[in-house]
Amino acid sequence: MIREFAYVKVSTLKEATDALQSGNAKPLAGGTDLLVDMRNGVSRPDLLVDIKGIEELKTFSMNKGNGIEIGANVTLNTIIEDKKLRELCPVITDSAMSIATYQLRNRATLVGNICNASPAADMAPALYILNALVVAAGVNGERTIPIGEFITGVKKTTLEKGEMVVRVKIPRIPAGKTCFLKKQRIRGHDLATVNMAGLADRESNTLKVCIGACGITPILLEGLDDLYRNIRDRENLAEEVAMIALGAVSPIDDVRASAEYRRGIVYAYTKRLIREITSPN
CATH class of the missing domain: 3.30.43 (Uridine Diphospho-n-acetylenolpyruvylglucosamine Reductase; domain 2)
Incomplete structure (x- = not known):
């Protein structure tokens, strides 16, 4: 009640x-x-x-020079239906598409998804691999917080009393391939048992993977760039990254899955993710 x-x-x-x-x-x-x-x-x-009547919070813009800005009032369906975003940064579109139902996405926002700070937040892994910045405003003005410092625990963020998030910025539209994967119990509206996003850019030898629902915050894997630079065989690379992922996650038993099951999904999905983002096609 x-x-x-x-x-x-x-x-x-x-x-x-x-x-x-x-x-x-x-x-x-x-x-x-x-x-x-x-x-x-x-x-x-x-x-x-x-805050729905604040026009400046409806900001939604993107270009290759200035990256992407998504205001606090921009709904998930607005993000999904934007063809230019789908072309420039499909991992954002795919992450948004995985959330809830069409009706709920007419109300739900990207900013709300990260401010809720659920370990299973579906927008978070993509924002981590894109080096997103969270812009918060209070009576003393605005401040910018890297996404990796914004979510600090279950339902916890670095927002101070009286602050609110006004927009999320992605400084640079990524080159290379991206992918979002989500495992859930049922088709349709369900929270993630495991979710993850990845980015691979061979020109800069950048490889990023972030895993959700397996710790109190999303987990951005470390040390992948050197592996990507040195291991050219895709299957060997997938195996190495999957083992790093298993060492990084701390899943729990809950109503959606056991810790053991989550670890199995992390291993299988990480290999699938690496194969997808390093594919030459």
């Missing part, structure tokens, strides 16, 4: 950040995670600050 709370609708960022200084206030954009948490007693705000 949702307990009583106050509500205010704002039209400017200043109004929002001022209102968020009050008590246990929370910003409301899509609300697809927040309202569920309120119903379950996980989150108990005394004030909801409706």
Whole structure:
């Protein structure tokens, strides 16, 4: 049951950040995670600050020189339906497509997905491999936080009291191939048992893999560039990276899967991911 709370609708960022200084206030954009948490007693705000009317939070732009910017009010379906984004950075599109149902994606946002800070957040692995930056705003102005420093634990971020995320920036549209994979229990709407994203760029010898739902935060594998530079056989490379992945993850037993099952999926899916992003086709 949702307990009583106050509500205010704002039209400017200043109004929002001022209102968020009050008590246990929370910003409301899509609300697809927040309202569920309120119903379950996980989150108990005394004030909801409706930010949907703030025009600057609807920013959605991309070009090869300035990268990609996605505002806090940009819905997942807006991301999915953008043909230019699909062409320039398909891993973002594919990650968004894996979340929930069409109806929920009409409300849910990319920013909300990472602010919820679930270990299984489907947008997080792609943002990690793309070196995304999270831009937060408060009464003292804006600050920029690398995505790897933003999520600090289960339902925990580095946001300070009264701050809200206004946009996510991807500084450079990646060269090379990307891929997103997700294992879930059922078809349709379900949280990830394991998810992961990868990027391989032979020109710069860059190889990145990030794994979700196997630790309290997404796990960006380390030391892959040297392997990519030195191991030319794709199967050997896939095996090496899969073993690194097994050493990096810390899965748990829960209602979606056992830790042992997750480790099996991590091994198999990492090899599949590496084969996909290093394929010459």
